[in-house]
Amino acid sequence: MSESVHISIKGQPGGQPGGQPRGQPGPGSGPGSGPGSGPGGGLGSLPGSHLATAGVALEGAGRGERPAVRSLYIHTPFCAHKCDYCDFYSFVDTQDLQAAFVRRLCAELEALAKHSAGAPLRTIFVGGGTPSLLRVELWRDVLACLSDHYDLGLIRKWQGGDEQEGVLRSWPEAEFTVECNPESASAELFDVLHGGGVGRVSMGAQSFLPKHLSTLQRLHRPERVAVALEAARAAGIARRSLDLIYAVPGQTLEEWAVDVSTALSLGTTHLSCYNLTYEPSTGMTNRLKRGEVTAVDEEVESLMFEHTGLVLERAGLKRYEVSNYAVPGHESRHNLAYWLGEQWLAAGPSASGHVWAGASAHGGGHRFKNVGGMSAYLAGGADGYSPIGDHEPPDPVRALRERVMTGPRLAVGVDVEGVLADAVLVRPACAARLEAAALELVGDGLLVEAVDGGRRRWRVTPGGWLMADFVAKRLMKAVGE
Numbered sequence: 218m219s220e221s222v223h224i225s226i227k228g229q230p231g232g233q234p235g236g237q238p239r240g241q242p243g244p245g246s247g248p249g250s251g252p253g254s255g256p257g258g259g260l261g262s263l264p265g266s267h268l269a270t271a272g273v274a275l276e277g278a279g280r281g282e283r284p285a286v287r288s289l290y291i292h293t294p295f296c297a298h299k300c301d302y303c304d305f306y307s308f309v310d311t312q313d314l315q316a317a318f319v320r321r322l323c324a325e326l327e328a329l330a331k332h333s334a335g336a337p338l339r340t341i342f343v344g345g346g347t348p349s350l351l352r353v354e355l356w357r358d359v360l361a362c363l364s365d366h367y368d369l370g371l372i373r374k375w376q377g378g379d380e381q382e383g384v385l386r387s388w389p390e391a392e393f394t395v396e397c398n399p400e401s402a403s404a405e406l407f408d409v410l411h412g413g414g415v416g417r418v419s420m421g422a423q424s425f426l427p428k429h430l431s432t433l434q435r436l437h438r439p440e441r442v443a444v445a446l447e448a449a450r451a452a453g454i455a456r457r458s459l460d461l462i463y464a465v466p467g468q469t470l471e472e473w474a475v476d477v478s479t480a481l482s483l484g485t486t487h488l489s490c491y492n493l494t495y496e497p498s499t500g501m502t503n504r505l506k507r508g509e510v511t512a513v514d515e516e517v518e519s520l521m522f523e524h525t526g527l528v529l530e531r532a533g534l535k536r537y538e539v540s541n542y543a544v545p546g547h548e549s550r551h552n553l554a555y556w557l558g559e560q561w562l563a564a565g566p567s568a569s570g571h572v573w574a575g576a577s578a579h580g581g582g583h584r585f586k587n588v589g590g591m592s593a594y595l596a597g598g599a600d601g602y603s604p605i606g607d608h609e610p611p612d613p614v615r616a617l618r619e620r621v622m623t624g625p626r627l628a629v630g631v632d633v634e635g636v637l638a639d640a641v642l643v644r645p646a647c648a649a650r651l652e653a654a655a656l657e658l659v660g661d662g663l664l665v666e667a668v669d670g671g672r673r674r675w676r677v678t679p680g681g682w683l684m685a686d687f688v689a690k691r692l693m694k695a696v697g698e
């Protein structure tokens with residue numbers, strides 16, 4: 218699928234700017250974040266106080282001018298085992314660093330809190346790593362810290378959703394999500410999470426066939442997924458999402474169809490379906506190079522993608538992003554914040570954040586990424602902030618490129634007037650090039666122009682989803698470097 222969807226697995230959405238996703242451009246490539254970055258890896262060997270901190274971006278971003286930041290990402294780096302395909306910053310948990318991590322995280326959360334002052338948080342997402350590996354008593358500390366320093370009123374108001382027969386009656390204004398792995402998610406943990414305001418879990422099922430879980434080096438048994446989901450439901454956690462991976466070496470279309478139908482049978486209202494990507498320097502990529510595994514044929518991979526959309530659509534889960542499907546109203550509000558260029562704070566090693574430079578997203582924002590090395594993270598930086606490994610100041614051209622990169626991957630599409638107005642201001646010649654490129658893509662059957670709420674939208678056609686990244690690249694080329 219050379220020109221088709223190429224997206225990352227798990228965590229924050231891949232192939233888009235500003236999240237913590239692997240393969241993400243920009244501050245996703247900071248030191249200490251790659252595979253094999255153990256607790257002391259990367260910049261971990263340097264004293265954190267010698268590095269710039271997130272405060273450089275946050276304090277320098279004109280705090281008085283921009284609105285309060287309403288979203289927060291927290292990265293927990295612990296995993297029970299390092300999976301071969303994973304290039305997130307995580308390392309094998311030995312339990313001894315968890316308490317120190319939580320102490321440091323709470324200090325960081327306290328420092329960051331002033332940037333959300335005056336407004337209740339709209340979204341929190343705790344990813345990793347494996348957040349469900351954190352000991353329950355330490356989770357209590359994290360949740361108490363959030364409650365002490367942030368306004369969780371909106372999150373609590375929407376915790377249970379506003380649901381009738383599985384469909385939310387109105388768009389959830391707020392959500393608090395925690396990623397969980399089936400083998401480490403306990404009823405006690407879900408009770409504590411629910412007590413702290415969590416209303417959504419994202420469960421890493423990945424596959425329901427033991428042989429594919431084994432290839433992915435995932436530790437749980439397939440039946441654990443249903444047990445964990447039921448424990449979350451019993452604890453009162455209203456929204457439960459599953460992650461699946463397709464194009465696992467050796468996987469057939471029929472086997473993938475079983476995974477999708479099994480996920481549906483568990484009553485999930487949100488599914489993330491990512492194709493396995495061979496990230497540089499991961500164990501899985503090395504296995505591929507050595508001929509120990511064989512990548513799924515591109516044609517089969519495309520059929521898997523198309524099958525997913527068809528079956529889920531029939532079941533009432535609409536594709537709202539190229540790899541994400543939800544019953545209307547159950548979309549991930551937090552991930553949409555990334556894709557729509559909103560602001561978010563970031564805490565934890567390797568976490569990356571985005572804050573605007575002014576009153577709106579116009580003109581682009583500061584992007585920054587905490588160091589991934591645990592030693593540097595634990596050492597901390599000035600004023601409670603964390604040392605950062607990367608900081609990109611606002612760049613209006615980059616912001617424009619990001620908008621035309623993420624828009625085609627979303628069902629809502631590209632806001633044509635908004636993008637063209639920015640293009641005229643930032644790089645006038647590219648406005649005409651963008652219109653010409655869109656026209657060409659319409660001619661190729663990959664894009665349609667729609668009018669929604671009185672605004673023009675460029676949207677990929679139903680048959681164009683597989684080529685969403687190609688469409689994005691074509692529009693980005695029209696913007697130029």
Ligand code: SF4
Pocket residue numbers: 227295296297298299300303304305307345346347398
């Ligand atoms: S459990 Fe998830 S975060 Fe941890 S190593 Fe495996 S894929 Fe990566």
